[in-house]
Amino acid sequence: MLTCKALELRQGDFTLQADLAFTPGQVTALIGPSGAGKSTLLAALAGFLAPESGQVLWERQDLTRTAPGARPTSVLFQDNNLFPHLTIGQNVGLALRPHLRLTTDEKAKVSDVLAQVGLDGFEARKPAALSGGQQSRAALARVLLADRPVVLLDEPFAALGPGLKDEMLDLVQGHLRAAGRTLIMVTHDPADAKRIADQVVLVAGGIAAPPVQTETLFANPPQALTDYLGAG
């Protein structure tokens, strides 16, 4: 289980406090107004931001000083998820070997996972030759292959159209959640949360609240959420 223990983050004047645990194998949405600190919390979980105080724990192990690459987390960023000068095969292969010298066996795994996300035979292409949706699929394939138990999604599909975004969310649901990964997803769209999230963490007013079941939250929204969603 991934836990934030009395975690306090600071960026200039901005502070965020979090004391919560993410249920393993479930999809948790971080929802709240822009600038509330959703991405900041995600950056701290991924290891890009050192907390002011408190700890990030995985099982019983303290991750606070662990480098991003040594954490049990994969990240899908808002953009720049693929290196434009590397082929799709190389981009996905980075999940197995950071130095890119893959064995035949590993190359077969790359082809397998590409086929799973519907990119059969795309190994030799460069990202620029792919559509936005295909690029997202390639990034997803790398996360699938990386085999790390926690996946952090920082609105990676925000630039896609609504139809394509839902398709990608379903893919995340169908592949990553089905594989038993713990998913933590930043979104500003309640529809995304309702679509795939089991539970929701409300990030507002400098505090990340403990997770609440998605239906419970939207059935009986707290003041901070209604403020954000607007009247009605």
Add this chain to the structure above:
Amino acid sequence: MARSLVAITPAWPGAVAAALVLLLTLGTLAAVAWRAEWQGGLAAADWAAIRFTVSQALVSAALSVLLAIPVARALARRRFVGRKLLITLLGAPFLLPVIVAVLGLLAVFGRGGILNSALTGLGFEPISIFGFHGVVLAHVFFNLPLAIRLILQGWLAIPAERFRLAATLNASVWRMLEWPMLRAVAPSAFLVIFLICLTSFAVALTLGGGPRATTVELAIYQALRFDFDLGRAALLACIQFGLCVLAAFVAWRISIIDAMGAGLDRVVQRWDLRWPALDYAMIAAAALFLLVPLAMVVLRGLPGLMDLPPSIWDAALRSVLVATGSAILCVAMALALSLHGGALVAIIGVLPLAASGLVVGTGAFLIVFPFIRPADVALIVTMLVNAVLALPFALRAIAPAVAAVSEDFGRLALSLRLTGWSWLRIVVIPRIRRPLGFAAGLAAALSMGDLGVITLFAGEAQETLPFAMYRLMGAYRMEAAASAALVLLALSLSLFWICDRGGRTDADL
């Protein structure tokens, strides 16, 4: 700013590069300061050298800027075939070996040159290119293009709307727009060129000399090479350093070679364009002044190309090796410093701008002289000094590119454990190939044409091509010198082209 947990690359390569720069700039300065003989004070000849250095730089800068204004004005408001090419060519003198240009100028303005042939044919006295006006002529040749580019930038920075406004008001474009712009741009252009002219040893070496046309750097060379008066050479080096610090401070703030002409191909629509012939005459005159000497190098160099003595080809090989080594070292240092980042690195990166090759050379000479015969390390020292002196230009190309790659892909790489050497090999180098190639080409061309520190160290067995060419000119073997100049020119431009091209080919970003 967010605190980062881990560095993506180790700190030691940046530290090594910084140490090398510090050794060659501040270290050599310490050596000259320590050995300088202050008690004797400055002799009359030293004061004369300082006066000459400053006065020729003042006149060169003033002439360059004054002549550049009408040319820049013409280029800013006329559209013609070849305009873009001409503007690109205006960036070329930065890559042109000084001694090649000097030879070209000699072919036009020298004793047996075109101009004097015409003058004597008409019954006039021939003019001499050597001395004050020769140095100024060469400096104007080198810096007129730079002045044109700087002032052209000023002209093109005037928004198109202002010209429309002036046209509707029927106001004078000159009084309302152009004069205020020139008042802002021309002084800084003047200053940059003044400071460049303070530190151009090769021009003074070839066209100056004698009691009335010796610069401080030339005096250093003579004190070291002919009088072997180390104390005096060191003292003069300290004086030159004082002049250079001034140079660095201003040059740092005003960009010299930014973007090699990007954005200069715009022509603003205007409504005050009478006298087109005058504009085109200015452009043609400037183009002739810049191109004829180079054409003369080619014309005079071609016939003797096959008869060049073998020693020249040996020198050419040495030059290519030094230039290649210098380019690799320079780019490696620039990369290491860029990956390290930070304010201290930025300061170290511009330090070499304050260093004159001759001052660094004198310091290096003083450091190695007690232990090794200077000639034995001539090529190594030249390579090191050239690499360090080209570093600020390489950094200006590479550092922003590396920063952009880290910004875009740093987090992704960290989360994929793509750090250290893998990060460099798989991400950084492929993504910065263009600036990397450009910087390597620049460093190679600058080193290839350098006639500075090598003159302090080399014997005949260590001659580089510019030095060998200088000796041919000294022996009045002008045919052979012209052929050597052609080889040097071709090699410099080829090295730049190969590196720059290598960065562009197949670089899909």
